[in-house]
Amino acid sequence: MSNSGAMPLNQRIRGDIEGNIRSGAWPPGHRIPSEHALMVEYGCSRMTVNKVLAMLADAGMIERRRRAGSFVSRPHPHIEQVALEIPDIPIVVAARGHVYGYRLLQRQLRKSRAGHPQEHELGSQDRLLALQCLHLADGRPLALEQRVIDVATVPEALQQDFGVLAPGSWLLRTVPWTRAQHRISAVNADATQSAALAVAVGTACLVIDRHTWRGEQPVTYVRQVFLGEAYDLVARFAPGLR
Amino acid sequence: MSNSGAMPLNQRIRGDIEGNIRSGAWPPGHRIPSEHALMVEYGCSRMTVNKVLAMLADAGMIERRRRAGSFVSRPHPHIEQVALEIPDIPIVVAARGHVYGYRLLQRQLRKSRAGHPQEHELGSQDRLLALQCLHLADGRPLALEQRVIDVATVPEALQQDFGVLAPGSWLLRTVPWTRAQHRISAVNADATQSAALAVAVGTACLVIDRHTWRGEQPVTYVRQVFLGEAYDLVARFAPGLR
DNA sequence: CAGTGGTCTAGACCACTAT
DNA sequence: TAGTGGTCTAGACCACTGC
Numbered sequence: 001m002s003n004s005g006a007m008p009l010n011q012r013i014r015g016d017i018e019g020n021i022r023s024g025a026w027p028p029g030h031r032i033p034s035e036h037a038l039m040v041e042y043g044c045s046r047m048t049v050n051k052v053l054a055m056l057a058d059a060g061m062i063e064r065r066r067r068a069g070s071f072v073s074r075p076h077p078h079i080e081q082v083a084l085e086i087p088d089i090p091i092v093v094a095a096r097g098h099v100y101g102y103r104l105l106q107r108q109l110r111k112s113r114a115g116h117p118q119e120h121e122l123g124s125q126d127r128l129l130a131l132q133c134l135h136l137a138d139g140r141p142l143a144l145e146q147r148v149i150d151v152a153t154v155p156e157a158l159q160q161d162f163g164v165l166a167p168g169s170w171l172l173r174t175v176p177w178t179r180a181q182h183r184i185s186a187v188n189a190d191a192t193q194s195a196a197l198a199v200a201v202g203t204a205c206l207v208i209d210r211h212t213w214r215g216e217q218p219v220t221y222v223r224q225v226f227l228g229e230a231y232d233l234v235a236r237f238a239p240g241l242r
Numbered sequence: 243m244s245n246s247g248a249m250p251l252n253q254r255i256r257g258d259i260e261g262n263i264r265s266g267a268w269p270p271g272h273r274i275p276s277e278h279a280l281m282v283e284y285g286c287s288r289m290t291v292n293k294v295l296a297m298l299a300d301a302g303m304i305e306r307r308r309r310a311g312s313f314v315s316r317p318h319p320h321i322e323q324v325a326l327e328i329p330d331i332p333i334v335v336a337a338r339g340h341v342y343g344y345r346l347l348q349r350q351l352r353k354s355r356a357g358h359p360q361e362h363e364l365g366s367q368d369r370l371l372a373l374q375c376l377h378l379a380d381g382r383p384l385a386l387e388q389r390v391i392d393v394a395t396v397p398e399a400l401q402q403d404f405g406v407l408a409p410g411s412w413l414l415r416t417v418p419w420t421r422a423q424h425r426i427s428a429v430n431a432d433a434t435q436s437a438a439l440a441v442a443v444g445t446a447c448l449v450i451d452r453h454t455w456r457g458e459q460p461v462t463y464v465r466q467v468f469l470g471e472a473y474d475l476v477a478r479f480a481p482g483l484r
Numbered sequence: 485c486a487g488t489g490g491t492c493t494a495g496a497c498c499a500c501t502a503t
Numbered sequence: 504t505a506g507t508g509g510t511c512t513a514g515a516c517c518a519c520t521g522c
Contacts, residue, residue: 008491021420024457028418034507045493050508051293058297067501067507074418084326084424176270176316178263182326186428186448186470204446204470206428215266228428228446250510276488287512292489309488309520 009044014052021061021072028074032062088169089135101136102166118221119148127151131167134196141197147222154219177219183209193225204228251286256294263303263314270316274304330411331377331385343378344408360463361390369393373409376438383439389464396461419461425451435467446470
C-alpha cells in the first residue's frame, strides 16, 4: 500500500497495528510482522517502522525480543493498572448535568497535629492551612472535603479566603504539581460526616485520600468523603492505557 | 558529555530529561532544550534526540509545538487519569502477608436475567455461567464475588468446577482479554452480603464492578464487594503514568 | 522569516537468540 | 548461523508559527 491519504506514513502504520490489536484481530501473544516485512509492505525505510514499533513497545502495547520478533502484550494479571479518572468535583458535577454548589465550613491556620501521619508528611514544623468544605449538587450535599495545604510550598494560599472557589480547583489551576497518590476506601459515615452530608449515621461513603507533591515538596493532602450512592469512579483499561 | 557508560545514548538522554522532570527541577511548563541544542550537547545526530523527545511526547510527559519548542506537560486538571492497581485478590492477600482462602458458594448455568443490564451486555440469548464465591484472608471473609462468564466466548469454563481455584485467577491465566472497565462505589451491606461477609447489615463496603472484553466479545462481568475497612485501592500519578 | 518540530531516507554496525 | 531487533548517522525536505 502506498501513502494514499494526507496522513504521515508512520501514523498510518501505527493506526493499522493499533487497530488490529484493539479490535482483537491480533490477540495477546500474536506475532506482529517483522520490521523488514512491514518495511516492504509499506514501501518505506526501516527507521520508519522501527520508530512505530519502538513507540508501541514503549507504550506497553507490544513486546519485542531479538531474533524472536514482536508480540502483542498480554495484560499483566498480577499488577494490573487501569486508568482511573478523578476529575475536579465542580467539573464532574457539571458534566453530569447538575448545578454545582460550594460552602466553606472552616478555615484555619495551624501547625500539624500529632497523631496525623498525613499531616506530618507535610512540612512538619511549618504552618498548615486547614480547610473544611462541602460540595453540593443541585443544592444537596455530595462530598465533604477536609484539606490541609502546606504553606511553605504554597504561600499564595494565604491570600485566598476560599469563600467562593473550592481549594481543589484553585490549587489545580495555580500550583504545578508533579506527583500524586490516592487511596480509595469505603466507610460508614460518622457523626460529623453524616451531619455535614445530611444523611443518617452509618451511610456508606466512598473516601478518596489524596496526596500531592511538587518534586519532593508536599503540596496538599485532602480527604474527600462522597455519598456512596451519588458518586462513583470509573476506570477503563485498554492496551497501552491513554 | 560523551557516552561514558555502557548505556545506549538515547536511554541516557531520556533518563536525563525524565530525571529533571520527575524531580521537579523542570516544573510543568518549563521549556526543554531544542533538538538542535540537545544534539550538540550530546554530540549525536538529530534523529537520536528526536526519537527520545517524540517518545516522551507520546507518553504525555512533554508537549511539543513547532517553532515554539518542547515543554514539560501540565497534569490536566479536568480529565485527569491516575494509574489504579487492581491486582488479583489471592495475589494481594498474599502480598499483605495473610493466608488466602477461597470458598465457592454457588455455580449455576443459566440464561441472562431480565432487568440486569450487565448480564444483558454479555451474550444475550447465550448461556451464562453464574458463580458466587467468597475470598478470605486469614480465614475471615474479605470479599464476596458475584460473577457471570459468557460461555459463548469462554466455552472452556464449562470444564472448570471452580471448587478450588477462583474464577478470576483462572480467567486471567486462561483467557486473553483486550479491554476492561471498572466502576468503583460504596454501599451498605445488604442481608445477603452481610451474611456472606459475617458483618452487620449496613457495614460500608467497597464495590468494584468489572467488565472484560476480548475484542468486541464480552468475556465476564464481576461484582466484588469488599469489607470497606479491610481493603482499599491505591492509585498514584506521575508524569507519563506507567 | 528564521527557528522549531515532523517526517523520512538508505544505509551501517552491533547484540542477541531461536533454530 | 541467520534472522531479528537496537542503535545510530548525516543528511534531506516540508509545515508550521511565533518573533
